[in-house]
Amino acid sequence: MARYLLTTDHFHPGGRGFTPPAAYEEKEVGAVVGLAAQLYDAVLDNCGSCRRQLMDLVVGDAASTSILIGWACLVTSETYGGLPEILLEGPDWPEAAFRPPVEFRELAAVYPEVGTASQEVRDRCLRLTEQERRNAAETAVELLVGLRDGNVDFLYF
Numbered sequence: 348m349a350r351y352l353l354t355t356d357h358f359h360p361g362g363r364g365f366t367p368p369a370a371y372e373e374k375e376v377g378a379v380v381g382l383a384a385q386l387y388d389a390v391l392d393n394c395g396s397c398r399r400q401l402m403d404l405v406v407g408d409a410a411s412t413s414i415l416i417g418w419a420c421l422v423t424s425e426t427y428g429g430l431p432e433i434l435l436e437g438p439d440w441p442e443a444a445f446r447p448p449v450e451f452r453e454l455a456a457v458y459p460e461v462g463t464a465s466q467e468v469r470d471r472c473l474r475l476t477e478q479e480r481r482n483a484a485e486t487a488v489e490l491l492v493g494l495r496d497g498n499v500d501f502l503y504f
């Protein structure tokens with residue numbers, strides 16, 4: 348798999364946890380192949396310097412952001428048998444720790460209709476600012492890493 352060469356000059360192994368987005372799906376929407384998975388691998392290793400660089404690359408590119416969001420929605424949907432209400436509406440109790448921002452919720456809302464690597468999610472990402480894409484992408488990472496640890500209750504703390 349293609350890997351972005353970062354200034355951090357080291358490597359985080361892939362293949363842990365969820366199957367990464369397929370290269371053909373990434374190409375279909377014009378995303379950087381392997382970038383979302385590379386970010387996930389760095390976050391799994393708690394590597395802040397790679398995470399920062401990779402997150403900047405992801406949110407700088409609407410198509411790659413859409414792949415990351417779609418991947419998180421797919422994994423979450425498979426875990427819970429559909430996207431939980433909290434991802435669409437947000438939590439309805441004030442002390443909730445997991446609070447998906449509106450940018451993520453609006454993208455998740457179109458996900459079930461259109462699938463993982465849809466043009467629709469990408470087009471919506473294109474209309475977001477980089478900061479808005481970052482807000483959504485951080486939630487996607489939180490979901491992927493949280494659910495990977497088998498902690499299916501973390502949405503509801």
Ligand SMILES: [Zn+2]
Nearest residue numbers: 355389394397
């Ligand atoms: Zn690293």
